[in-house]
Amino acid sequence: MSDLRLRRSVLYMPGSNQRALDKAKTLPADCLILDLEDAVSMEEKDLAREQVCAAVKSGEYGDRELIIRVNAPQTPWGEKDLRAAIEARPDAILMPKVSSPAVLESIADHLEALDAPDGIAVWAMIETPAAILNIQDIARASRDRRTRLTCFVLGTNDLAKDTWAQLVPGRVPMLPWMMFTLAAARASGLAILDGVWNDIGDVEGCRAECRQARDLGFDGKTLIHPNQLEPANTSFAPTEEEVRRARLVLEAFDRPENAKRAAIKVENRMYERQHVGMAKRAVTWSEAIKAKGQ
Known part of the structure; x- marks a missing residue:
């Protein structure tokens, strides 16, 4: 275990949806990923950034761990996202498509240049074939404190898209990549979170996948709907x-x-x-x- 922080349920919340951000204050999620990337359209990027940073600054989320997922630095929104996130001071910044240690080194340079407070950690989305092939080196980069890396988040949808692997029950096509990534995380003392369950209407399917991830050794699961919180919270708890x-x-x-x-x-x-x-x-x-x- 990388630390004692509970991360059983890690719920993505679209930063452009103010109602969702307000509702998140009452939900039994261990962590919230306030999203500026995939869940936000190009037209709403600026609005999402403003709303997410205001939410983090509000101090109204109790003991929930707050993470801001920014757009990649090379995108038109990346630099503004980083600046705003640093000012808001979340618990962590989630970086998309971390495919090599060089990405983490570049992010470290950006954070230093922007005088980011020491208390902001970096989480890394592992969602490309290149990331899987480079996973040991990416995990080892955490030994350089400049990177601030503390957690891996699997992006199983993106992995399926890029590899053509099918997201079938039991996830047999994904299991080698999942366990290789988990072993790399544990070897470097990192937390690791499973990818999302897409069928928000199938709560029992989500429960089965949470139990599988728990049995495999994951700290918790990323979620996309509040009805997935109970399956995650109960599945990642010892009986x-x-x-x-x-x-x-x-x-x-x-x-x-x-x-x-x-x-x-x-x-x-x-x-x-x-x-x-x-x-x-x-x-x-x-x-x-x-x-x-x-």
Whole structure:
């Protein structure tokens, strides 16, 4: 786990829709991505920028993590987006189509030139075939603090478009890319979020895909509709049975008679010392969710 921040549900909100931005203040989302890019038409880019930055500055979103997805620096809106986002001071800026470490280095140069506060992190959209091929180098770029990189966000729709892979149930065509990206993220201590579920009318399909992503090891899932929040929040939380068993494992290893043992039996299952970290993670996540009241 890269940190203790809950990112089970990460909801995209179109920056041009003021009603949606207002509604987001009441939704049980762990994070909000206030979007200036794909969800906003060219004619509404300026309006979206103004509304999103005002929303972030308002301080009316509680403990939700706020991320602004900007347009790429080379677009007509990119430079204005970055300047405005820096002034608004979100928790992170989400950069689209990060396909190589050079993109992160360029973004770092832009942020330094604009005197961006240290507290603004960078999240990277992983959504091109080139990004998958370069993923280890992109993840390693986070070791240079100038890049501010803390999280990968999979763009599965763009990956499907560029590779011709089908978004089928179970996502077999995507699984190698998903796991390769996840391994690179974990090796460099990054958080990683799954791509979106497109069928907003199929809540159970969304739930199944959330559970799959959770089983694969993702921190959470990006979402496009409020009815997807409950499936994400429940799927990315440890079950009561997992927490119960985790507590038993921690208690067992804490006993004096087990202090020097590398492996012990708990309820007819064998556990090694490496399972202690996994058990602590389950308990910590459970306590964080309870503290949040969800």
